[in-house]
Amino acid sequence: MYQPLAYRLRPKTLEDIVGQEHLVGPGKIIRRMVEANLLSSMILYGPPGTGKTSIASAIAGSTSFAFRMLNAATDTKKDLQIVAEEAKMSGTVILLLDEVHRLDKTKQDFLLPHLENGRIILIGATTENPYISINPAIRSRTQIFEVHPLTPEAIEMALDRALTAKDGFKDEDVILEQSAKRELAFVTNGDLRSALNALELAVRSTPKNEDGTILITKEIIQECTQQKGFSHDKNGDAHYDVISAFQKSIRGSDADAALHYLARLIEAGDLISICRRLLVIGYEDIGLANPAAASRTLDAVLAAERLGLPEARIPLSVAVLDLCLSPKSNSAYQSLDRALQDVKNGKATTIPNHLKDSHYKGAAALGRGLTYQYPHEFSDGWVAQQYLPDPLAHTRYYEPKFTGRYEQALAKRYEELHQKKSSSTK
Structure with a gap:
């Protein structure tokens, strides 16, 4: 039966893992668990192809425990029961449960007691942020570890191994040009599985030269990847990271970084998120320092929505630079948040009679x-x-900032009124 290269090269020990040194390197948490033979259930989350299954396989290969793999979305409660029965007989089973965020309540309720008594050591794998997508009952019984996209250098190391490994291309005379290796390392965006799949396609689809070698060039890699070096899942955790970086770059007045993240969101075609975020930024981060910028942002958003992509990028770029280079103030919404906190803390007391x-x-x-x-x-x-109300009579929620001329004028008026009010009560 045909097995993909990435499957054939799956690590058997922790030493075989490429990347993720923060988890499996010397002295790091997962290596400590394995060396001390004190494994606990865990959730590994991160982008596809970054080593979640590899880590689970390596953990199993470094211990004497049985290793089973299931998918939370497609496998049934009966499949879990079979694993549980095996665990009762053999003592402990390491269960890699892919797409663990898809675990429904019935399967979860069955699994929980087996996690409690340690018969099943769960290694859940997911591309979703577990703090958002995974039930608290599962989270509380697991340790959560994030895996990161592999660096281009780590992927190059894995490609070199593939060329010399027995289960790779050791017995075939494959020459991977340096430029081709670099292209493959960069274009797959830290996804080792994609890199290995593309390498295998390149090798299998390239005829041998007269001397019997298979020469893989940069052009061949480009044909076998058909990627532009960018991938973006609108529903994935990484999407929210881009949005977060987008807003923080504008808040930090870094125009170049803001344009970079805007470009990523435009390339993903996510006009809705861009427009919504810009409107929030206009009031949250610019606020009273430059209220006109928020109005201009609304105009740009309306134009972008009417134009649609790709032309929408034009008013959006104007709005981003306008917001980026504007003075900043969050005083207005922070003031309201302080008032809300008082209300939530039970300080919404009796309104003075003359205002009723x-x-x-x-x-x-x-x-x-x-x-x-x-x-x-x-x-x-x-x-x-x-x-x-009387208990709050002298409370001040608004704390002005002096980053823009408009709010400087408001702050001056605010202080004048407070002084007049104080004088009248003496």
Whole structure:
């Protein structure tokens, strides 16, 4: 039966793993577990092809435990029961459960007691962020480890191994040009499985030269990958990382970084996320420092939505640079958050009588609105009177920032009013 190169080269020990040194390197957590023979259930999460299955296979190969593989989405509760029965007979089974975020409640409830007593050591694999996608009951019984995309250097090392390994191309005279190796290492974006699959396709589809060698050039690799060096899953965890980096780059006034992440989101075709995020940024990060920028951003977003991609990139680029290079202030929403916290903490106490509704018969008898002073009747449109409930009478939620001229003017007015209010109560 045909087995893909990536499957044939799957690591048998921790020493065979390429990359993920932060987990399996000397003195690191998973290596310590294996060397101490104190394995515990874990969840490995990260992009495809980064070594989750390889780590599970290597852990099993470094121990005497049986190793079984199931898929949470496609395998049934009965399949789990078979593994549990085997664990009862043999003592312990390491179970690699792929797509562990797809584990439904029935399978989860069956699995939990076996994780508790240690008969099954679960190694869950997922591309989704487990803190978002995995049930807390499973999370609480596992350690969570993130695996990272492999560096180009690590992928090159794995490609060299593939050319010399017995289960690879040791018995075939394959020459992988350096430029081809570099292309393969970069274009697969840290996905070793994709790199090995592309190498195998290149070798199997390239005829031998007259001297019996198989020469793999950069052009052949480009044909066998058909990639532009960019991949993006709109529903994946990495997508939210790009959005996060996009907003933080604008907040940090790094125009070049913001344009880079905008380009990635545009290449992914995710106009909805871009527009929504820009509107949030306009009010969250720019705010009172430059309110006009938020209005211009709305205009750019409306234009982008009407134009659609690819032309939408034009108004979007204007908005990104405008927001990036604008002064920043989060004072408005931070002020509201402080007020919300007081409300949540039970400080939403009785409204002063003079502010209560007085537009009904009998309100006067209840003392509603009797002492209210109408600001428009005073020369500068202001009169000293208490608006906050008594326990909060002297609370200040708004803490101005002085990063833009508009908010500087607001801050000056805010302080003037507070001083007048303080003077009137002395």
